[in-house]
Amino acid sequence: MTALEFDIISEEAIRSGRATDAYFDRTQETLEHAGKNPHVVAEVTADQFPDGEFELLAGVKDVAALLAGHAVDVDAIQEGRLFDGGPVMRIEGPYLEFARLETSLLGFLSHASGIATEALKIRQAAPETSILSFGARHVHPSIAAVVERGALIAGLDGFSHVAAGDLLGKNASGTMPHALLLAFGRGNQEAAWTAFDAAVDAEAPRIALCDTFSDEKDEVLRAAATLGDRLDGVRLDTTGSRRGDFAHIIREVRWELDAHGYEDVEIFVSGGLGVSDLRALRELVDGFGVGSAISNADPVDFALDIVEIDGEPIAKRGKLSGVKEVYRTREGEHYVGLRGRPGPTDSELLLKPLIRDGEVLDRASFSVDAAADRAAYDAEKTGFGTKTDTNR
Template structure:
């Protein structure tokens, strides 16, 4: 036991390789005892099916200073099966980090991939990441960054945003109206207290029918009202499309069709597909933040130049060439049509790549149309 306030591993724990399975440290001890430290090639393999890769900056910082070479796709690149990471170096230099390597990439890639599917469904509608409260608070920055890589337009977690250099936003909770006693009091207090840089998007479903609260919000804020958020709980929602259409009707009646309608609360891909022609944007929580990690596996495939691995894995160092989103896996010294997907990330433990969030986001978005044409985002009905 330690005297730590929370059940958290620190950056020091991770950097020193203690965030690992015990058998990796025992393996290290055994290899040291027998005087073995072979040069190996290890590959991270992805399951079949298209996903995004994310978490590479954390991985690079973990292995910075470790005498290894690492190749990987650029962040935000779609991946589908085959090797998506190659590590070369003395086994004892990086073996203890296997758990952290997998964790950094699997969790971030899972969230980015979920956000990518949400973005594909939403088209040009606004997508906001609202789900960090469903996860451990220490993960806020990773979740929000991964959501942005996948296609979210904005985030809600303040600390997470500060960590990654992106300003968080939001509207108001039901608690504000409940504490102040009425929605009108909450809307007025919001408008009076916050500066003009904060969008006037008001929650309109705390006490009464959504269309009725929207009518009253218009009466309270007038032309200052920029948007309304509908967050009706699933237990009493009914037909959410009909609710949004009622709100739209009310906005038209009051010559306020330019007021945006944002829908949140249990929003997932099917809900977005049903509402995207009537809603201007979506606040998405669990459908992004609760995403399953990608089931990556890391395997040694070559030892001191000898192609050697476990059953069920192809031995030898490999690479991937991509042409029009058709991937070909070949031995590392071979070539195939297209460009090589695995690019240098670290050389001799030195990071040789920059990490630009906007570039990663653009890379992920640019892949949606061509992969949509291939049916990648089609759901089983």
């Protein structure tokens, strides 16, 4: 019997341009038949003008891998930078060199940037508290690494997906699900915690899940008594419909731990948490696990538009013709202007060379850690997360 296959587009299909919309195939056929292949400048934008709603750019590494080897020059804002209107990427070269790659290119940028932007909102909601990404289960497994990479670029402290960790060169985090407690049966939570402690590598933290069968306070004290000094922390993952006033529950748990001499046991919480939850709970806990608020982010609505053909400005209706530059001003604002015209005084030019004649110039810029540093810098510079319009 032939094994069923997963519905996953292959890397070869993406690189070859087969992962495209049909009308790009028709366009290539038509232009080749007509003997036309104009030299164009195309720009990738989400908004034409700044509106104060910054978003975090991600997915540039995959676009570089897609365009490498093609006879084009590419300038781009670096991954981990915040943008607000105007192009995040500029492609120059013969149109047919990249026409069929547009669908994949936009997909790489749109999905990754949406995830990274939401993760940055989460990061800014609890800047001093440990946060892990738990959202890979909400997306197709083929893009789990996109979710976890976006979370790291936004500055989160870790993630849960093992295979994504293999790809990103990072160790996945996490201890136990409710299934482990259920497998040992009601009333046997101590046996589950003890078995975990005996089986799992000593480097993994001993964080006991404490809300499976009974009151959180009850299970927390039982876990502390069972594991003693070996217990690093407890996790509360109570379903929203059953937890009532979560802040009050956490305060009770902290009180009882302290009252019984377990001051060093930390408290971690998870389960459908979003920005407002983190703000409300950040002073009460030592860490968060955040899932769907990150992984279910809406993609950024990028479009790719030709703005110059054979040296002449051109654009479709509703788009701005001419090649543009984007700047970060000294005050932290975003500015868009025509290339070749002066930009704001003491501003930083954001579009930087990425590819020249098909060769990727700066592979080091794809470091996740470097991108996270850029995101933290830009978040402070622009005030990201301090305004209501960035806290949805």
